[in-house]
Amino acid sequence: MSTGNDIISLEHINVQRTKQKQFYDKILSPSELELYNTEAIAEMPFEIFVWLAWSVKESAYKYLKRHTPGLRFSPAKINIHSITPPGSYTIKKFGYLQYEKKSFHEEVVYHGTVRYGAAFFHSSSIIHHELIYTVVNKDESFGNLWWGIKTIGFSDHNHQSAEVRAFLLKRLHAILPDHNLTIDNSTGGFPVILNERKEMDIPVSFTHHHHFIAYSFLSGDSY
16 A cells, blocks of 8 residues: 655746757656657647656655655656546646545546556546646555645745645544544655554655645545
């Protein structure tokens, strides 16, 4: 059990640099570049495709890191096998200060499949004018997964870190009101949920980019 997520603020990417071969070659393999040539994907601006791939790979890396703490992020070693769009390329404004859901069943989602060595994952990504958000999961349905995105006023790292933890704890306290929950960092460098200082079996992942923060976590059978 694990989870991994990633968010990209599209207002803060360098479009011209992203389109340069020496940049995207560090992210995309030749077979992944071929995915862009499929009819439905080719409608997407190339820079969006590059950062979508980055978001999927970063999410997979975070998923894997929980079980392989010494793992280092290498986009070339995480291979995207497929990206299935929801239809023609149409996106809208995010339009929320805060948005939280369980699963992606009612969302317009780009589904993907990802492989790292013998490990195989599914990805779900939403794309708006302002952002790309991805979660990676073992379960194709994502039915046991909670996720949330929030816009914050300041983009310094300390503020991002504090805000995303408070954002998640508010959701967890609503689900588990009788628990005394806190968040700590594991020795492996990923966040863990504690109840009265005892680690809970709730895999969680944080992400932030500029004025966006987001979480994902797996829910148990009882909540």
